[in-house]
Amino acid sequence: MVIEIRTKPKYAASEDAALLARMRAAGLPLTAASSARLYRIEADWRPDAYKKAAAELLADPLTDNWMVGGGKAPSGSWRAEVWLKTSVTDVVGESVSESAAGFLGVKAPKVRFGHAFYFKGAAGPGAEKAAAKALSNPLIHSFKVVKK
């Protein structure tokens, strides 16, 4: 199960502006860009446990929105995910695994940490290739465009 945490729009302006500038510097003429944190949790939890972990452990209730199951790109936008390859040590995932076990009083789940990016503007294979180059390192990351 993937939990997605996004900074609330009213607090995300500087984060989004930095990402947009970075993507434009990489040659992508985007009109908007934003990002989110992803946690892929492999566990046999009940659905409400994922919600509790998302709401009370992974998201800041003041500044973040959360959703269980991963986000979807709005119309006219596209979404990409960057994950550490499974062979690469994921220190954030390890920390979340330990803290989730303590928080929920369950066996430590397997957790991987990643990022989602939402883009509006340039699209298509060329844009996706440029985004992959700017946002991931093929040595340690997997990059995929998620079309739903």
Add this chain to the structure above:
Amino acid sequence: MNDSIEKFNSLKPAALAALDKEAGWSLNAAELAAAQRHFRKLGRPPTRGELETIAQTWSEHCKHKTFSGPVRFERGGKVKKYKNLFKETIVAATKTLNKSWCLSVFKDNAGVVEFGRGKKWGLAFKAETHNHPCALEPYGGAETGVGGVVRDILGVGLGAKPVLNTDFFCFGRQDSKMKLPPGALGAPRIMEGVVEGVRDYGNRMGIPTAAGGVVFDDGYMLNPLVFVGCAGLIPRDKIDKRVRPGDLIVAVGGRTGRDGIHGATFSSADIGEDSPSSAVQIGHAINEKKILDALLRARDKGLYSAVTDCGAGGFSSAIGELASDCGAVVDLDKAPLKDVSLEPWEIWVSESQERMVMSAPEKNLPALKKIFAREECELAVLGRFNNTGRLLVRFKGGPVVDLRNDFLHGGVPNFEKRAVHKPVPVSARPPAKPRRPLGRLLREILAHPNVRSRAPIVRQYDHEVQGGTVVKPFTGPAGYGPSDGAVIWPQAATRDLNDFAGFAAAHGICPSVGRIDPCQMALNACDEAMRNLLCCGADITKAAFLDNFCAASPADPKVLGDLVLAAEGCKEAALGFGAPFISGKDSFYNQSSDAKGKPYQIPLTLLISAVAPVDDVRAAVTSNFKRAGNPVYMAGVTWRGLGGSIYNELEKSGNNALGVISIEESAKLYRGLLPAFRAGLVMAAHDISDGGFAAAAAEMAFGGSLGADLSPETGYAQDGISQAELLFGESPSRILLEVDKDSELAFRSLVAGLPVERVGFVSSGHDLTLLDGAGRELLREDIAVLLECWSGGEI
């Protein structure tokens, strides 16, 4: 590959080379032949683990073969031979100086000098590079670079408490249009990842990051240089360590995985598209913080007799090094693993991060376990040290490594390398007049990547944690002025709030000078570091240096020739300043193939890091102007020459001569200024370096939100010097000083006989005005505009 290893003793040189390439050992033909002779003599083939151990132990990273090997240096028809370049230059200077306050030099993970009142403490300092990993994966490479150098401080003596992290980077120009080869990361991407890595590791560990810098040059486009340093405090009675035969081999910290395999041997190879992804290491700062906390508690209880970090080469290097004077039996199946599919040899050489190895008496094991368990830090007994002179490594009883120490540590063949010096043509003709108006030129210089504010980087770091950063990266009422170094009050380590002893840390680097004259580069870098220490108010009579050399392949005689000259420059500077080198590192093979497949080498680069005591941190000095009406003095002589200057990048002066540097005169000047600093007469001090007099004056002015009327011509200068050289020349050994106007006479009396002259006054206005010797205005610029340019705004 197993088949080739089985037949190792009968392989021909070409087959040996092919095996080496396949395994990623980076051993050369002579080394492979030496290993082959050894196993032929033993009458058995080697194991994979043995060849891996030899490759790690004999790697450039671990053995420093180039620097510690024989060199034949050819220059102008003359030949000079070195048996050991490092010992005959850098170490020789330290030995000659023989300072009683040097407590441990060149024998441990870091150098240690005396610190504080009462002589209770040692200050350990170490800087090293993590260049190759950062080229592949900037974030992970930088993180683990910081983690590694922090572990060096934890592993010096019986362990020091880190109190300062330093960082210095050399990146390609961020606006470069250079076409990159496949797989290479662009300069902005590298910088962003490196800065984030340094930030995250230092911040998460609770160590302040200060005293850093950046050089941008397209020479680093494919091979960034990432220098990370750490300083720590250690009780004086914990500086010595000794492995005792019979002690247990205790590993603590993170689990062993496949990450980082072949990191040490990778540093002996050029970077290319086929560089191994397994050389990428991932850091875990929180795990290292757990080790730090537990280790220092165990140290204070005297529970172990020696410790070192697992760095390059992993267990093979750490245990091999600790056992080098005795012997050891290791059972690898006792090592906690992240990945149970690891081969025994992989466990042995893995460079998984955040691990330390101790030598501990068996009777102390329960207490050690308790301390580390409290921090949820894993501990495993891997074996025992003995006095067999052998390194015996087993996995479930089966042999992995069985090597004698004398062969492993003394068997690497040392062959003479050729070095040549090819002088660069130098033009000392009078520089052409600048095309731009002088004011515009100053604004452009301040906006130059190598001068402009480092705030976007520095502001990401926590430089306040531990509450002892007295001189911070930026100074002045609004925090706009750049500091020349950091001054640290390590009360978090001493726990003594009544002892105001501190230390300053600073750097010197000038690769653009090295392109013209490598020896001058070393002299300038040492001079700059010394000058920066003095500007912070440090006691430079007890300054100590670290050297960090980075170069392309030393197989290129020109590269090695430049290195020889730089090493000689280091020796000359150390002797002249009376400042010993206490530790150092070198990094070679910083070269890649460019987009056309041609070799692309970095310029020879030397980072000098320096520390010196600040007797009372309350008297530390900063660079920003303090009070209108105070006189401003220039210490030092402005020499002709615009070689290596920012000015020369913007204007075609036709002059690439270097300003004269005399370490003897510089040392005399700096020591002569010290009484004025000690007497509290110097209100502000700033070294004149990149951008020259005008840039230094501008930084002091906007740092203090005060104007100034200054005339560089009234300072000491070489006859026939041009206006451009006076304003923007970067001739070394010069400092701008703001002096308390009420104590000017006392100041003048203290500096009598030195090349120190008043060049103007701080003003209450908002302009920086630079005048010629006759008082005519050369330029007048609003300091708010200058600050804007320096901060990345419109020019």
